[in-house]
Amino acid sequence: MSKIRKTLLYYDISEKIKDYIVSEKVQIGSLLPSERDLSKKFNVACITLRKSLECLCAEGILIKIPRKGSRIVALPKTKKTPYGKKRIGISIWLEAGINHPGTLNAIEILGKEFPSDEYEIIIIYISTSMLRNNDWGVLLNNNVDGLLIPVQEIPEYVLRKIQSSKQPAVFINHNNLNSCVWCDEESGMSKLFNYLSSLGHRNIAFVTGQAGLPVTERQVQAFKNCCKTKGLKSSDKYLLTGSYDERSGYQKTLELLNMDTPPSAILLGDDFMALGALKAINEKGLKCPDDISVSCFGGYKISEQLHPSLTVLKSEGAFSSAAKMLKRILESKDLIPEASIILDKELIVRESTGLAKKDRKTQSPG
Template sequence: MNIRDVAKKAKVSTATVSRVMSGVNIVKPETAERVRKAINALSYVPNLSARTLSKGRSHLFGVVISDITNPFFPDLIYTFNELAEQHKYRAVFANTNYSPARMELCIHSLLEQKVEGIAIMTSEMSPNSILMIAERGIPMVFLNEPGPQKNLTNVVVDYKSGMEQAIDHIVGLGHKRIAFIGGPQDLRSAVLRQSIFLKALKEKGIKLDKRRLTSGNHRVDGGYAAMQRLLEQNPRPTAVMTSNDLTAIGAISAIYEAGLQVPRDISVVGFDDIEMSRAYNPALTTVRLSRVDIATRAFFSLYDACNGAGTTVSKRKVKGAADKMVPTQLILRKSTAAPTS
């Protein structure tokens, strides 16, 4: 079942069938109708490989993520996918599983598929792969990449603002013994969050006792273990800032397990505002980082690069997206309160 069968059935040439399907060029309405009837009658579905090969365009974007299981990503994927669909693109996803070696495979697979743009939403990197993309002139977009190079754009998150809001909140409540649980120290985004936190703290003239600076793994168990360590201290911290929500949730588990309560005994602040933060018990005070924003900026960055800056509507959107950082914002919920001296 191919375009020739349809052409035969509709008594036209394959060229005409093609024209009817793509909707461009002029086809006499009656002819078009006949073709459409034939398509339905045969329940014909065009072959995407053939079309891609022939046109030399895939209308496909690749998105590289670390791990679909990480609650940070589904929202991102959802939004990206939605936008792609709205703009007649498709999106394919590739998991690196946090491994640069696997990232290389991911990129290779995306290149095989002739994607027209690649969004790299991970921290781990394979410089070699990046090179391969670059030398093909394929547009790329990164997340918080430090040194922006030519030929690629960069979605950058305004971590600082959110961190400052969180610090102001904690300090405003009267906390003095503040701890920080960071993420894995080989994860660039985690290191970035930590350093920005420390810097913001310093700028406010507050100094953090080194013993209160520890780290987990950005998962629940890591937060749990880190908090257990903090709880052994005497005096123990009265407020804990964390590098992501899963860490915060792990920390809260540890606090309850030690017979203490949040926020009565210890206040906890998360980062990311994943779906679960609102539903958690107690609902987590956290810094919201909009995955919808990130996905939107990433998508339009690629879309714009592929479809010339000439367009009007998309142009405006992208311009807006490129101008500003992705904002972050403190969301006050139930996991913070004044210390009960």
């Protein structure tokens, strides 16, 4: 009897926490009060309160942040929230934050495709702790009607579990699942290589994002294929694995510039890596593009605002295409997944690429 009562109690407390989140208008991304404060507020033991929080984590409403507390990653469905609206979830990387240009761009597009009078946009945060602990409950037990998932570092088996769950979902930058939107990295890389070759570049380096991601694997294979087609034998030497951040771009570019035969052109995984590359080039006393050319995948506004402005391989319409696909699936009677969409890469030439400089040394001028 006591066991039944205890089960009902922590379930009841989890419902009260949901009501608290809604009534107090606690924002997504905020931390709940401490476990001790919540225990006092709801007049329950800490062990019961923890079970209540575990329930909310399993529902995809909270995630546990070590040494910080419980963070709200989705608003609960309660009697105080409108039932008439469909809830569209989009996963974003917690460490990148809500103000990352990619996140802001995605939310703006979703706002256009899913009007607020019919839909509610729910941000589902994923984090390095989930990757480290292999804990993906926030995605597998979410509380939404449809999912948009930029693949990022999410393991393949998690993506396949989501697909097999029959929940409407569209995956961005993955090419081995139904209902995917991904880019043709091969044709984009070929455009860039043809352009750089026309400028006399033979030593071309590529600093990738995280290894193991589907988009990274496609880009690496495209780079190797283009090197082979152009008769460049040093593709492995000039192929470095980094991560999608400025610091990685800076460090890996320094590695390349310190080689006995440094490259004359560097391609990086995104705009922020390229920003780090420009800092490393400047630190070595070199100039872009006079001494070395820089280009990147991406195309955020920052690429236009840097000096020099960046030559980019840009894919237009990935989030818009994914949002339209998800909307069609939700509106279909049987929620049937769609075939994948392949988008082309556009080469936008700007100031950061120029003629190859022959016999360049890495030493500072003078």
